[in-house]
Amino acid sequence: MTSPSSSSSPQYFFVDDNSTDIRYLGSWSLTTVTADNYTSVGLTAYPMYGTVHTYKAQGGLANFTFTFSGSFVEVRFAPSPSNDYIECTIDETEYLISTSNGCSSTSLDHGVHTLTLGIRPSSLNSQIFDYIRYLALPNATVTPGDPWISIGDESIRSTKLSAQTAILSPGGTLDYEFMGTSLSLYKASVFTDSHSASYGYYTLDGGEPVNVTLENNATPLTSYIYPQILIQTPSLPYGKHHFHFALDPSPESDTMPLRGTIIVQNSSVQSEPIPQTVYQFDDLYSPPTSTASTSKLGGIVGGTLAAALLAVLLVYLAILRRRRKLLLRRHFVNEEELIHPFFSGQGPPDDSTRRPMEKRSMGTLGTGLSGSCSNSAENGQELRAPRFRVHEDSGEDVIQPDQGVEIVDLPPTYEGIETRRRIVSAPPLAQEGSSAATVKHSSVILSWQNSPSTR
Numbered sequence: 001m002t003s004p005s006s007s008s009s010p011q012y013f014f015v016d017d018n019s020t021d022i023r024y025l026g027s028w029s030l031t032t033v034t035a036d037n038y039t040s041v042g043l044t045a046y047p048m049y050g051t052v053h054t055y056k057a058q059g060g061l062a063n064f065t066f067t068f069s070g071s072f073v074e075v076r077f078a079p080s081p082s083n084d085y086i087e088c089t090i091d092e093t094e095y096l097i098s099t100s101n102g103c104s105s106t107s108l109d110h111g112v113h114t115l116t117l118g119i120r121p122s123s124l125n126s127q128i129f130d131y132i133r134y135l136a137l138p139n140a141t142v143t144p145g146d147p148w149i150s151i152g153d154e155s156i157r158s159t160k161l162s163a164q165t166a167i168l169s170p171g172g173t174l175d176y177e178f179m180g181t182s183l184s185l186y187k188a189s190v191f192t193d194s195h196s197a198s199y200g201y202y203t204l205d206g207g208e209p210v211n212v213t214l215e216n217n218a219t220p221l222t223s224y225i226y227p228q229i230l231i232q233t234p235s236l237p238y239g240k241h242h243f244h245f246a247l248d249p250s251p252e253s254d255t256m257p258l259r260g261t262i263i264v265q266n267s268s269v270q271s272e273p274i275p276q277t278v279y280q281f282d283d284l285y286s287p288p289t290s291t292a293s294t295s296k297l298g299g300i301v302g303g304t305l306a307a308a309l310l311a312v313l314l315v316y317l318a319i320l321r322r323r324r325k326l327l328l329r330r331h332f333v334n335e336e337e338l339i340h341p342f343f344s345g346q347g348p349p350d351d352s353t354r355r356p357m358e359k360r361s362m363g364t365l366g367t368g369l370s371g372s373c374s375n376s377a378e379n380g381q382e383l384r385a386p387r388f389r390v391h392e393d394s395g396e397d398v399i400q401p402d403q404g405v406e407i408v409d410l411p412p413t414y415e416g417i418e419t420r421r422r423i424v425s426a427p428p429l430a431q432e433g434s435s436a437a438t439v440k441h442s443s444v445i446l447s448w449q450n451s452p453s454t455r
Contacts, residue, residue, distance in 0.1 A: 013145035014263050015066065015132040016049045021144040022066050022132070027059025042080050047130045048186070048227055048263075052078060054126040055119065064129075066115045068144060072135035073115055074104035082125035087118045110137055149176070149262045156262070160247075168258035170198055171249035180266025181238050185231035185245065188259040191218035198256045200247040204233050214247075214256050230260065238266070 015021060018030060031052050033041055041052065055062035066073075075088060079101060088103035090113050103117070119127055136143045149155060151174060152166030160172030168174065176183075185202075198214040210231075218225050233243070247258060 011136050011138075012133055012148040013070075013136055013143050014048070014148040015134070015145040016051065017047075017053045017129050017131055018049065018051045019144065022064050024053070024064045026062040027056040028053050028062055028064070028129075029055070042125065042128065043078050046228060047078055047128075049131075053129040055121060057121050057124050057126060059121060062119045062121065064117055066132055067112065068115070068134050068136070069112050069140045070134045070136045070143075071108045071110050072105055073108070073113070074133050075102040075115070075117060076130050076133065077102040078128040078130050080125060080128045082127045083123050084119050084121055084125075084127050086127060089116045090114065092116070146180075146266060147178075147264045149264070151258065151260045151262065166259065168247055168260070170247050170255045170257070172247050172258075174243075174245040176243045176262060177240060178243065178264045178266065179238075179240055180264045182233045182235045182265045183231075183243060184229060184233075184263045184265070186227040186261045186263070187214065187230045188224065188226035189216045189218040189228060190259065191216075191220060191223040193218075193259075194256045196250075196255045198247055198250065198258070200245060202231055202233075202243065202245045204236070204243060205241055206244075214258060216256050227261070230258075235265075 031037075031041055031054055033043065033047055033050050033052060038046070041054075043052070073090070075086075077086070086103060090105060090108065115132070132145075133148060134145075150166055151158065151168060152161065152163065155176065157175040158168065158172060160169045161167070161174075162169070193216055195216045197216075199211070200214065201209040201211050203209050212230055214230065217228070231245070243262075
């Protein structure tokens with residue numbers, strides 16, 4: 001929303017397609033135009049403020065409405081191959097004349113009006129809506145949009161400017177004071193004008209000069225190209241600012257003049273910033289060169305990105321180091337915390353080289369006692385003499401010895417019951433005719449019987 005300037009000349013206002021003052025109905029969609037998608041959108045001229053609205057080819061009716069206080073209004077569409085019919089009305093009356101690039105009204109009664117535009121898609125291509133321009137009432141206190149000022153307006157002080165054609169010749173200057181945050185200077189290319197480039201510069205509030213180049217991009221097929229952005233100043237705090245532009249004098253008499261329009265962005269809070277991609281488009285115009293603001297902005301952006309990347313890298317390394325420590329702590333085994341098995345140094349002898357008879361005799365006589373001795377030593381108990389238990393085949397139970405004494409099992413003697421009784425009842429000396437023998441070894445009596453009578 002804008003307050004009109006104090007100029008006594010008619011005040012036009014520019015309303016971009018991205019303005020919230022326009023109410024869209026139907027299948028409209030916003031497209032931000034850049035050098036990459038310019039051709040795919042189907043444009044032959046760069047749009048104002050770098051955005052356009054299109055609709056789906058088979059999406060049904062596409063409408064929008066706009067309310068303003070004024071006496072004239074026009075709707076501008078970018079050239080496109082679409083042949084969809086555009087119907088425009090004001091206050092539900094056909095005040096507008098439909099054209100291929102939009103529609104414009106005749107003189108309207110001073111007052112508040114509502115513009116309604118409708119399109120019924122009938123082809124594969126969409127009409128491309130760019131902006132609205134209207135003439136505000138002189139006494140209007142608040143108006144939507146940004147002021148639209150021709151360089152021939154009386155509010156602009158100029159030199160070498162044709163009052164009839166509003167064309168600035170080389171060597172001419174423009175000075176304009178405005179209330180706002182920034183401004184744009186748009187130019188037009190006309191095929192009949194000179195195609196020799198012109199050069200100039202601008203300053204804002206007496207600051208660093210910024211160089212610009214004017215080139216004529218019109219061709220026999222496209223004899224008129226408008227709008228072409230020439231200057232977009234950086235944003236400043238809302239207030240009063242001074243804009244100065246100078247077109248360098250040329251030694252050649254035939255150089256390109258300036259046909260231009262100034263649009264002031266004077267809203268303290270803009271709904272959508274003007275895309276800076278307009279400076280990157282080379283097909284229709286030469287981008288202006290900024291040696292001061294561009295380098296500062298690039299340094300700030302580069303430094304910020306570098307700091308952010310460094311912070312991310314440091315955080316990643318810290319996390320990686322912490323994870324590595326946790327993994328090492330989980331898998332590392334401290335040698336001092338290991339419990340090693342006890343070895344007495346007196347391992348059992350290797351029995352693999354002994355003959356079976358030796359193994360049995362040693363087991364029978366109780367000489368292989370190292371295992372049991374080491375166990376008793378580990379338990380801190382006194383060593384006791386082993387007891388030998390002879391298995392009996394008589395079926396009688398053998399009295400169990402003490403639990404703390406090692407027991408060495410010996411094979412049975414296989415005596416018969418009668419023989420056992422005879423031995424028990426016999427005198428201490430062996431009887432005649434008996435071939436029984438008695439051997440005493442390690443306090444153990446081993447008996448065997450050779451007499452045929454015992455079998």
